[in-house]
Amino acid sequence: MARVGRAIIFPGLLLLLLVSVALATAVGPVHIPLSNIFKALLLPIPFLGPLVGEPPGWVITVVWRLRLPVAAMALFVGAGLSVSGAAMQGLFRNPLVDPFIIGISAGGAFGWVLALTLTRDLEGVPIYAVRALFSFIFSLLAVIGAYTVAKAGGRLSLNNLLLAGIAVSATLTSVTQVIIYMFSETPSQLIFSLMGSCSNSLWEEVAIVAPVVLVGTAVLMALSRDINALSFGEDDARGLGVNVERSKAAVLGLSCLVSAVSIPFCGMIGFVGLIVPHAARRLLGPDNMTLLPASALLGASFLVLCDLISRSALDITLPLGMVTGVLGGGFFLYLLAVKRRVPA
Amino acid sequence: MEPIGHSPQRWMKVTVVSLLLSMMTISVLCAGCLNDDEDGVRYKDDMGDTITLHYEPMRIVTLSPALTEIVFLLGKGDRICGRDSACNYPAEVEDILIVSTWQGPDLERLTHLEPDLVLMDRTLDQSGETYNGIKGLGIPVYRVYPRSVADILKNIEDIGNLLGAESVANKVVEGLKSRTDAVTEGVAAIEASRRPMVLHVVYYDGTSDPWTATGSTFSGDLIVMAGGSNAVSDTGGMYVQVPVERLISSDPDIILTSQSGTWPTLSRSTILSDPSWRDITAVKNGRVYDVEGDWMDRPGPRCIEGLELVNELVMNVTGGG
Numbered sequence: 001m002a003r004v005g006r007a008i009i010f011p012g013l014l015l016l017l018l019v020s021v022a023l024a025t026a027v028g029p030v031h032i033p034l035s036n037i038f039k040a041l042l043l044p045i046p047f048l049g050p051l052v053g054e055p056p057g058w059v060i061t062v063v064w065r066l067r068l069p070v071a072a073m074a075l076f077v078g079a080g081l082s083v084s085g086a087a088m089q090g091l092f093r094n095p096l097v098d099p100f101i102i103g104i105s106a107g108g109a110f111g112w113v114l115a116l117t118l119t120r121d122l123e124g125v126p127i128y129a130v131r132a133l134f135s136f137i138f139s140l141l142a143v144i145g146a147y148t149v150a151k152a153g154g155r156l157s158l159n160n161l162l163l164a165g166i167a168v169s170a171t172l173t174s175v176t177q178v179i180i181y182m183f184s185e186t187p188s189q190l191i192f193s194l195m196g197s198c199s200n201s202l203w204e205e206v207a208i209v210a211p212v213v214l215v216g217t218a219v220l221m222a223l224s225r226d227i228n229a230l231s232f233g234e235d236d237a238r239g240l241g242v243n244v245e246r247s248k249a250a251v252l253g254l255s256c257l258v259s260a261v262s263i264p265f266c267g268m269i270g271f272v273g274l275i276v277p278h279a280a281r282r283l284l285g286p287d288n289m290t291l292l293p294a295s296a297l298l299g300a301s302f303l304v305l306c307d308l309i310s311r312s313a314l315d316i317t318l319p320l321g322m323v324t325g326v327l328g329g330g331f332f333l334y335l336l337a338v339k340r341r342v343p344a
Numbered sequence: 345m346e347p348i349g350h351s352p353q354r355w356m357k358v359t360v361v362s363l364l365l366s367m368m369t370i371s372v373l374c375a376g377c378l379n380d381d382e383d384g385v386r387y388k389d390d391m392g393d394t395i396t397l398h399y400e401p402m403r404i405v406t407l408s409p410a411l412t413e414i415v416f417l418l419g420k421g422d423r424i425c426g427r428d429s430a431c432n433y434p435a436e437v438e439d440i441l442i443v444s445t446w447q448g449p450d451l452e453r454l455t456h457l458e459p460d461l462v463l464m465d466r467t468l469d470q471s472g473e474t475y476n477g478i479k480g481l482g483i484p485v486y487r488v489y490p491r492s493v494a495d496i497l498k499n500i501e502d503i504g505n506l507l508g509a510e511s512v513a514n515k516v517v518e519g520l521k522s523r524t525d526a527v528t529e530g531v532a533a534i535e536a537s538r539r540p541m542v543l544h545v546v547y548y549d550g551t552s553d554p555w556t557a558t559g560s561t562f563s564g565d566l567i568v569m570a571g572g573s574n575a576v577s578d579t580g581g582m583y584v585q586v587p588v589e590r591l592i593s594s595d596p597d598i599i600l601t602s603q604s605g606t607w608p609t610l611s612r613s614t615i616l617s618d619p620s621w622r623d624i625t626a627v628k629n630g631r632v633y634d635v636e637g638d639w640m641d642r643p644g645p646r647c648i649e650g651l652e653l654v655n656e657l658v659m660n661v662t663g664g665g
Contacts, residue, residue: 030456058455061481066452116471123391123472131471182581185467192447193471200451200477311452316445 009283013297017075020304024071025063027312032059040064073201073209074307075300077262078272080213082299084259085273086280086291087220090227091251092158098274099259102165105270106172107142108263109194111135113176116190117183132264139260142168147252156248196269196321198307205265216258217296223251224288231286270321271328272299278335302328387506390489390499391466397484400508401461405454407444407474408465410644411488412437414500415463417516417645418509426457432606433638433646448474455481463503465489465643490643492565493524493651500645520648524569527655531571540597540661542572542654543626544640546583547602548611550618553585563640566647570654571662572598588620597661599626600654602637633657 026037036055040063043049054060084099100106115134119127146168150161176194180187220227226247229237234244259273276299277291283298284290303320306327310318384396405426406412412431415421421436426443443453448469454462462478466489469475478485486506488499497517504513544563548554557563559577567574575596576586601611612634615621626632639650 029450029452058458061455062452065481066455120470128472128476181584184470185582186470188446189448189468190470193473200448200473202480311450317447317450319447 006284009294010297013294013301017297017301017304020301020308021071021075024074024304024308025067027308028062028067029312029315030062032062037063069201069203069206070198070307070311071304072203072206073266074198074303076206076209076213077198077266077269078276078299078301078303078306079217079296080209080258080262080299081269081273081303082276082280082295083213083217083220083292084255085299086277086288086295087223087227087251087255088273089277090231090286090288090291091248091255092162093231093233094158094162095278096274097162098271099255100268100270100273101169102161102256103142103146103168103172104139104256104260105263105268106169106176108135108139108260109268110142110172110176110179111138112264112267113179113190113194114138117179120183135264136260138172139263140256142172143252143256143260156245158248192319194267195319196267196324197310197317198266198269198303198320199311199317201265209261209265212261213258213296216254217292220251220254220258221289221292223247223254224292227251227288228286231288266320268321269303269324271324272303275328275332275335276302278332282335282338387486387502389486389502390495391487393487395484395486397461397506399460401459401484401506403457403459403461404507405443405449405457405459405462406431406464407449407462408468409433409638410490410496410642411463411465411499411503413642413644413646414503415507417500418504418507418512420507420509423507425459426454430606449478451477451481454478455483459483461486461506463488467643491562493569493647496643496645496647497521497524499643516645520645523648524651527570527651530655530659531569534571534658534662538662539571539573540658541575541594542567542598542600542658543575543591543594543596544600545602545611545615546637546641547609548614549609550614553587554591554611554615555583556586556591557583557641561641562643562647563650566640566651567600567654570651571658572654588618592620592624595624596626597629597631598657599624599632600635600640600657601632602640603634604637607637631657631661 025041026034036059039052039055040060042052043054043060081099085097088097088099089095112131112135115131119130143165146161146164147156149164150157180190184190226237226242229240229242230244230247230251237247238244262269277295280291280294280298284294303324306323307320309327310320310323384398386394386396388394402423403425404415404420404423406415406424407428409428409431412424412427413433415424416434416436421434424440427437427440429442429445431437431440441453441457443449443457462483462485464474464485464487466475466487475485475487488502490496490499497520500517500520501513504510544557544567546555546557556576558579558581559568559574561582564574564577575591575594579586599615601609601615603609603612612632615627615632621627635650635653639646639653
């Protein structure tokens with residue numbers, strides 16, 4: 001792509017994100033006049049807030065307690081999943097890889113359902129923290145399990161890791177289903193929760209996810225030279241002076257961390273980590289230095305918009321994972337069709 | 345406070361006041377709409393959480409069909425401003441705005457209604473996410489957690505207290521209690537060994553094993569209270585599929601199939617037309633009955649109708665009624 005074209009891509013992506021967040025704040029299941037939205041947004045600002053006047057109390061609640069934290073959560077989760085997908089596709093040299101394929105989501109779902117079943121009659125903030133922690137720990141345990149199997153020979157075989165990850169995922173998913181089937185009073189609700197959703201996000205939860213995603217993305221960007229080298233093949237990377245085993249472990253660990261942090265709060269939001277990097281690659285090419293931040297921005301906008309659609313398109317809330325699947329799937333097919341006509 | 349003059353400090357004062365105002369707004373936001381004064385009346389819900397009400401709730405949201413039924417029974421149905429989509433009784437609920445589905449409530453729609461009380465059932469919110477979400481918005485929320493018929497009677501009394509309908513609640517509960525007492529007295533007269541075995545089929549369409557209610561469900565409890573013994577009482581889980589051959593070997597005397605106007609099933613006709621069920625005592629003796637699912641599975645006041653119905657069917661078998 002021409003240099004001028006590239007120069008406007010990052011400002012364009014930033015603008016897209018800004019518009020997405022603005023839309024997610026302005027639109028929702030309940031119609032609120034724009035003037036009231038502005039009043040609610042300006043309210044905490046000294047001078048300006050009292051000057052424009054105060055909207056009805058429920059509008060303040062909807063804007064500051066419901067729409068904004070949900071948009072913020074979708075933003076960081078979308079960014080995290082996409083960065084993680086981009087890095088892993090580069091690492092595995094496989095366009096079909098996404099952060100969920102090696103067991104992160106199945107592990108997280110298993111941990112959450114297990115903790116929920118064990119603590120069914122308990123309540124309170126510490127219990128919720130324990131459930132979130134269980135979910136996070138089992139995401140990582142699932143990957144570590146697959147990693148250990150794949151590393152049996154001393155060197156990590158990425159193909160084996162893929163296969164082991166798929167086996168771990170399938171096993172854990174089935175065990176999760178058994179637990180839900182045997183012990184849940186409201187299985188449909190649990191299954192819905194696992195389908196992924198950013199709704200009911202709290203600022204406190206955003207405060208946990210955001211730093212992990214931001215720092216993780218920054219460190220992965222710092223490693224982008226290694227990922228670039230690895231995407232030519234391990235031997236070439238070694239020839240270029242990359243410490244292959246250490247880089248593989250670092251990129252894998254960071255990718256897992258950045259995507260696993262969303263699962264305790266948002267469940268399994270499929271497809272984002274798979275397709276957003278492909279779209280970003282179409283815009284900017286395969287250099288991970290630019291691909292990773294572009295994926296983050298594009299993924300953030302994509303999930304904010306998908307969440308908006310899931311909340312507002314129909315009278316009922318559509319599961320977010322369904323919206324990302326339908327929209328993402330269609331868009332992916334379009335990309336594939338275009339790619340065939342214009343070789344990249 | 346000094347009158348605002350034209351002194352140079354005036355703008356300082358305005359700044360401080362507006363800063364304070366915005367901080368106050370934020371802190372009011374954080375603390376929720378309800379201040380915890382001493383004058384409010386405190387109530388403890390089924391989960392042991394306290395809510396404080398400063399006045400009788402006039403705008404109520406009910407997040408389960410059973411709770412909607414209870415509020416209507418207490419004569420306060422006109423105060424319900426939002427409900428769950430599963431509410432179908434009494435007929436007046438049709439006109440009330442839906443704010444929640446089986447997925448949980450839409451908090452934005454709920455907030456928009458500005459309710460002064462939300463009633464919800466802990467059973468439908470295992471993870472506590474809904475409760476925390478609503479409570480976090482500063483809306484007073486009260487939870488019930490009924491596990492038995494006795495719990496339901498207590499729910500009616502408690503909600504009567506919340507809504508300022510104590511005397512109606514007492515009268516209603518007295519009436520319901522005399523009916524359950526009549527049932528339990530009759531049941532006490534049946535020897536344990538003579539209690540008929542009752543199977544509750546929630547759903548069966550012949551394409552896979554029947555979904556049954558085990559002893560750990562509300563209807564499982566109701567069956568025992570009505571004088572029956574549950575055919576799948578020793579099975580783990582709540583609503584589970586049980587192989588037909590196991591049902592044949594446990595040989596129930598009565599089979600109840602859930603039926604509902606909103607979700608009609610063909611369970612009964614499927615059982616009657618399936619040859620593998622033919623030798624089960626209940627089928628041989630023509631004791632397969634469609635029962636109103638909302639009486640059996642819904643922890644609301646009409647469970648007493650379900651109790652009396654099952655009791656009558658049990659008494660027919662034991663010859664006691």
